[in-house]
Amino acid sequence: MENNFNEQDSLKLINEMITQARNNFRKGAGNSFILWGYTIAILGMLNFILLHIIEPAYCTNYVWLMTIPVFIGNYWYESKRAKQAAVTTHLDKVVTTIWLGFFISNLVFIGSIFFIAINWKTYIPYLFITPIIMIMVGLALFITAKVYRFKPYFYGACIFWLGAVLCIVQYSWVESIDLEFIILSVSMILGFVIPGHILNRKAESNV
Secondary structure, eight states: OOOOOOHHHHHHHHHHHHHHHHHOOOTTTTHHHHHHHHHHHHHHHHHHHHHTTSSSGGGGGGGGGGHHHHHHHHHHHHHHHHHHOSOOOHHHHHHHHHHHHHHHHHHHHHHHHHHHHHHHTOSGGGGGHHHHHHHHHHHHHHHHHHHHTOHHHHHHHHHHHHHHHHHHHHHHHTOOSTHHHHHHHHHHIIIIIHHHHHHHHHHHHHO
């Protein structure tokens, strides 16, 4: 039998496989987004409340240490789930690398901010933590949206970029830092939790 599978057919097959990978998600694919969405939203609200209760105010920053066990637990869960998966696509690996790079960048950035603030003995660098992290979240979400062609992530990226702008605006107009935690919490619900649930429903429909 003559083989009619030429170069164009090969390229077509590859494109179809990429499209299928982008449109088919593993069950529970949005769990990490939901977990982090609720975690940061709750910690943001807790930080907002503690700012009005505890003195000195910088002590309230310790609530964010709770993200460490969440990261460890989520990393262990995702690693175990990846090993059990029948197929791990190249796109999945790319997205995992994006968010790992985001986490490392956050550590370096926050460490640098604290180093500068402590050595210069000024609180001003702290003002940049939340908006810049939100900008980086928006960037990671934007790339993830383009990789997976998943519009809710794109909308989530826009929400975080808008949230970063609102944080800067409220510094100028309200001259307070506590409202940034409300903005962050709302952004996490709209930009992480809701897209995460949408992604899980999409994954369930593909099972």
